[in-house]
Amino acid sequence: MAKTWIDTDETAKQMLTRVLKDRPLLHLPPPLHRVPLGVNTILEITGPSPSAKTEILLHVAVNCILPKNQNGVQYGGLEHTILFFDLDCRFDIHRLSQILKLRITEAGTMHKAKDSQTECDESDVFKECMRRFLYTRCYDSFEFLPALKVLGYKLMSNGVYILMIDNIGAFQSIDRGFSSLPQQNPSRKKIGVQTVFETVVQELKKLVGLHSMIVLATKTVSNQVKSSYSNRVSGGLKSGYREFMPLTWQSFVTRRIVVRRLERKFGDRVSYSAEWLLPALSVSDEFVVCDSGIKGLL
Template sequence: MALSQWIDGDESASEMLARVLKERTSLVVPPLHRVPLRVGNVVELVGPSGSAKTQILIQAAVNCILPKEWNGIRYGGLECSVVFIDLDCRLDITRLYQVLKLRILEAISNGSSSTGDQENFDALHATCLRRFFYIRCYDSFEFLATLKTMHHKLQKERDGLGVGLHLLVIDSIGAYHWVDRVSSSLPLWGHNRKPLPSPFLPSRIKRMMLCEQSLSESESRHGKTDGGQVLYREYMPSAWQSFVTHRVFVRDSDEHPTGSSCDRQPTYFSEWLLPSLGFLDKFIVKNAGIFLVP
């Protein structure tokens, strides 16, 4: 929009919101749908092991790489690139393929009954996967080297694909925290190399956040206090805590939805800590992704 058009223009509040939301797409996958997430936001998922944190990251990644529309069928994605940095080296990539495949097949079955669906699926599946970049790092220095050299690679991929990076996923940001802390206390660490200063990782990631969002997973071994029971306690350094703009706490539950035994799925709870919303979302994980439970 030109400056003169903006000055002379006259639009209602609803028209302005529709325009802004269209221009600034956001992640709307459960349980991240409660708060509008924008470029530059850093969202931390915290919770004990086995609380579906990685499943949420996979769902967010699939939502980004899917197109808004393809051959007349609406898929509801953001049509953007995703970088998934796996610091735990435990991501089941076949799980991402499964969620992506089922999302595509569901949209095709709802939006088209014509022939050539298989060709449509194959072409779209390959296009989506070209927007997904998977990187494994095995220590902090490898992670830093990845962040330092990523800008040039992403610029090259942006020129080739015609779309920019929208989401940076780190699973999990605390993977090397305790190893680095112990190593830094030793008299000879890494052949006399100095340990990483705590603000260095956030500052390096912050440079990348000028054009995209970030999702990170942090596994809490202590937890958030609830009725005297400690469920979550922060252990990351203050440099990281001040860097995070949003925080969501997720945990497993003993509850199961009603139904036949084969349909029963583990139930999970999510709670926004930053900003504090004061209520819980309940969700389950199915083959096609995450679904909210009333």
């Protein structure tokens, strides 16, 4: 048995077919629809505050935890479990519930219009979806790093498909302050931004490698300080923001999209723009935040 396994070779095409059969490319809703994401993708959603970064995460989360169909009702979800790391400590469970309930109600209403004989229990669907939404909150790097280290054991039975991190740079200023403190024990590694992110990237690499996950992380940047970073990356983006994250994190990211709040409105709604930096795309998408999530504009 073992000899047969050792002697058997497979081509790259066979390997990709085997891997992608278990975890196919993930097509996310707008504004992340331009680039399908494969396993081990690290997507950074960057932009000033406010620019609907958390709303994008919630919108994607609802699309993931909704069922594909149930009792004949087409919900259009992915039936995936997600884990949400709240580093900003401002997560709004009522907003998540609002989006989810409206999406469930909309699907049920459309189904009743076609088949009034079939009843669907919306409360049961809601509970099932919420069981797929795992949440943890961290107040500093001393909580975030241990949470990442023990996460591998917790995920063994959950099958998490997407790991979301709301504001990966939330503890940057605190960690920078620790690096300036005198070292009491010279033999120990000094705590600082670089050390923290080296550990974060190391632990995330273990997780995505072991569980074949996709990571979505938001990053808040200053709306005032601009540089040519985005111009170099995207080949001509009109306005970019200074990169403040350590090179360890920058090189870890495989996909990057920048979102901004626009001055014009769409009806009574504030509109936003989304532009891909990695890979660099020449198109820009506009969207608004509605009660039931995000709606793309043509």
